[in-house]
Amino acid sequence: MTTLTQAPETPAARETPARRRRRVDRLPYLLLLPCLAIIGVLLLWPLGQVVAMSFFRLDNVRQLRGDRDWPWVGLGNYAEILGDPFFRTVLRNTVLFAAANVALTMILGTLVGLLLNRLGKRMATFVASCVMLAWATPALTGTIVWKWLFDDTSGLVTWLFNALPDGLSNALFGRADWTGYGWFNSPLMFFSILTLVVVWHSFPFIAVSVLAGLKSVPSELHEAARVDGAGPWKVFWKITFPLLRPVFGILVVLSTIWDFKVFTQQFVLAGGTQDRPTFMLSIYSYAEAFSPPPKYGLGAAIAVILTLILLVVTGLYVRMVLKQEEDA
Amino acid sequence: MNRWKRLAPVTAVVASAAMVLAGCGGSGDDEAADNSKLTVWMMGEGSEAQTAFLDGVEAEFKKKHPDTDVVVQYIPWLEAPKKFQAALAGGEGPDVTELGNTETQGWAAQEALADVTAKFAAWPEGKDILPDLVRNAQLDGKQYGVPWYAGVRALYYRTDWFAEAGVKPPTNWDELVAAAKAVQAKKPGTYGIALPGNSELPFYSFLWGAGGEIAIQQGDTWKSGYTSPQAQQAVKFWTDLVTVHKVAPPAAAGWNEIDARTQFATGKAAMAFAGSWQAGAIKKDNPEIEKVWGTFPIPGPDGKPAPAFAGGSDVALWQDSKKQDLAWDYLTVLLSKQKDKEFASSLGFFPVYSDLVGGGEYANDKIMAAFATSLQNTRLTPLTPKWVEVSRTKTVTQAMNSSVIKGQKTVEQATADAAAEMESILNAK
Known part of the structure; x- marks a missing residue:
């Protein structure tokens, strides 16, 4: 952080000929070039391709190769998707899932961050390492393990529910034998488990980021508030939260982006693209584009819709945060 | 879509440059190299028995084409659709490929497979193949694959x-x-x-x-x-x-x-x-x-x-392959009655020839007998891509x-x- 803030000062502070200063000014851009080139090739170019593809009817692999014409359909792909009642199900799933996951991830992550800040050094290291392990687990492996936990015959969760006293289990759930229970059968259960997996994967990042933010808050402020008789709840909302507002802003935007495009966890838990009632936008796009027969144009259009939704949501949120800062 | 089309040659140039560079370390015989290699894609993980069997097929094939090396690549079943799409989009595919018989029509509609109607009609052994399986490998009356083995x-x-x-x-x-x-x-x-x-x-x-x-x-x-x-x-x-x-x-x-x-x-x-x-x-x-x-x-x-669904595998020629005749020669060796019987029994499948699955061949096998019975009455899923x-x-x-x-x-x-x-x-x- 320090180098960044000092950088612009250095050339101005030194007495240099105008010519040399100009060359120095150009240097940062030259240094950025390789990065821009890589981003351009790996990110902007494919992005442009996807947008372009969404305006054509592409249902043959040979079209991608340039062997066949690309028939222009304009907004036809978009009309087809938006007119399909199934799209409403998918959109509802996506929005509800993302909202629930962002909220839960933020709450859990913040609580763990606050806890880490209060713990002693050794305990904090221990808890942080445990939490980081969840974050470090690759999404694919982590999800496979979760799926095993919910296996209908030999999963740990099935075993735990079987271990409940029969009377209690019957009173609570209306069944005592959980072997063979379809954990993923109803969309609600499926999304609950998916939420568990996704929150488990993403809260450590929030926790660590919040902790980093907390470390920068002078402890005198908290002490002063406590001396004045504020409880933890009040301290958080009156001191911590306003000070960390930019951190929370960025974390919410990042979480929103991640939770809107969850794919790996869903693909693994649902066992592929078969469970259509639980589709969300990203898996919907994948299934339309790549399941035989391929419909690359439709898949691309869904991807563009997902991107637009994300832009709107994050744009609104960023504006809200900025406005609050001005008001404050 | 002119802009994209204009880019196709650029991609081709880049790709070919890469291939030239990659080929530099190779043997360097370019023109004659054409028939020196035949690429065959097989589904699954490739058991020892299957590899040994395919070595036998290659030996038989080499009697006619001594200068051609057969390169067999195994592709896991679930990977196959992605592999096919990539091959089709990139233009580099196999010469001969196996594929699940429920997928033949779909890939034929994607113009991945070569039309072998004429070749199949001129191949005497092909007339004994179970007709349901043959029809399953057709699209709009044209033959795009040849049944290899059957299963119910x-x-x-x-x-x-x-x-x-x-x-x-x-x-x-x-x-x-x-x-x-x-x-x-x-x-x-x-x-x-x-x-x-x-x-x-x-x-x-x-x-x-x-x-x-x-x-x-x-x-x-x-x-x-x-x-x-x-x-x-x-x-x-x-x-x-x-x-x-x-x-x-x-x-x-x-x-x-x-x-x-x-x-x-x-x-x-x-x-x-x-x-x-x-x-x-x-x-x-x-x-x-x-x-x-x-x-x-x-x-x-x-x-x-x-009635049971007539499942199994087809073998097809890749439409982009420049060695259609060579590939067909390999296919007919692989699918000859004798090889087919040998292969099917080692895998627990059935050969596709009506004269090989009839008779009392499997009546005394405690596992295969029921399947042989079911194979007498098979049906297909709707024949449309x-x-x-x-x-x-x-x-x-x-x-x-x-x-x-x-x-x-x-x-x-x-x-x-x-x-x-x-x-x-x-x-x-």
Whole structure:
């Protein structure tokens, strides 16, 4: 952080000929070039391709190769998707899932961050390492393990529910034998488990980021508030939260982006693209584009819709945060 | 799309430059190199037996083409669609490829496979191949693949548990339910039948057994058969196994054939639907099971074995291959009657030649006999390239059965919804 803030000062502070200063000014851009080139090739170019593809009817692999014409359909792909009642199900799933996951991830992550800040050094290291392990687990492996936990015959969760006293289990759930229970059968259960997996994967990042933010808050402020008789709840909302507002802003935007495009966890838990009632936008796009027969144009259009939704949501949120800062 | 097209040559130049660079370290014989290599894609992981067999095929092929090396690459079944798409988009594919016979029409419609109608007609041995399998590899009357081996599904069962419960292999639907209940009562903690609720092919035997149809073509339009009383009877029977008779668990709504087969292999179910080729995988899970298993054909409602889906593999020539004749020569060696019989028996499949599967060849084999019986009465899924979307992408049949098992829809609702969805896909322009 320090180098960044000092950088612009250095050339101005030194007495240099105008010519040399100009060359120095150009240097940062030259240094950025390789990065821009890589981003351009790996990110902007494919992005442009996807947008372009969404305006054509592409249902043959040979079209991608340039062997066949690309028939222009304009907004036809978009009309087809938006007119399909199934799209409403998918959109509802996506929005509800993302909202629930962002909220839960933020709450859990913040609580763990606050806890880490209060713990002693050794305990904090221990808890942080445990939490980081969840974050470090690759999404694919982590999800496979979760799926095993919910296996209908030999999963740990099935075993735990079987271990409940029969009377209690019957009173609570209306069944005592959980072997063979379809954990993923109803969309609600499926999304609950998916939420568990996704929150488990993403809260450590929030926790660590919040902790980093907390470390920068002078402890005198908290002490002063406590001396004045504020409880933890009040301290958080009156001191911590306003000070960390930019951190929370960025974390919410990042979480929103991640939770809107969850794919790996869903693909693994649902066992592929078969469970259509639980589709969300990203898996919907994948299934339309790549399941035989391929419909690359439709898949691309869904991807563009997902991107637009994300832009709107994050744009609104960023504006809200900025406005609050001005008001404050 | 001119801009994109103009870029195609650029990509080609870059790609060829890369290939030239990569080729620099190679042998360097360019023009003559054309026929020096034949690339063959095979599905699966490539067992030792299969590799040894293909070495034999190559030796035979080399008698005619001594200068051609056959390079065999194995592709896992589930990877195949992605691999095919990439090969087709990039322009670098195999010369000969195996593919599942439910996928041939779809890939033919994607212009991945070469039209071999003329070659097939001029090949004498081809006339003895089972006609259902040959038709399954056609699109718009043209032949795009040649059947290689065939397989049907039947029911595996535990002979020891059946003996304990005092039941015999069932021959009709009522007996099937009775046997499942009897064994489940005798063996607490197991399921009477491992129902693959998320698979379609075993279910079709019940549909066809009841006299139902998947879809029928009337002129230019397809009409789904799911709203017929026969089809509804089949759906009701299939889903009742979970919801009414409780001889399979609710989780079965999400099971595919492998999940269900594993329940049987690990001693958690008394019966399971599986193909003859899966015997090896079941034994791998549980080597002991060989002593206590048997098979019987999937029963129809009335005492006759139900029709079975004619599954298996085709071999096709890749349309982009520049060595069509060479590739066809390889195909005819691979698919010759003698090699076909050799290969099929080593894998637990059946050869595709009618004169090889008839007769009493398999009558005394405790596993294969039931499959040989089922193979006498096979049916196909609708012959249209759009079928793959119904079957694989929208999984219409699987979703219909699952929704009834999960209690989300009644049989009437589920069949009506499935029929409407199927017709909208099959009749789409």
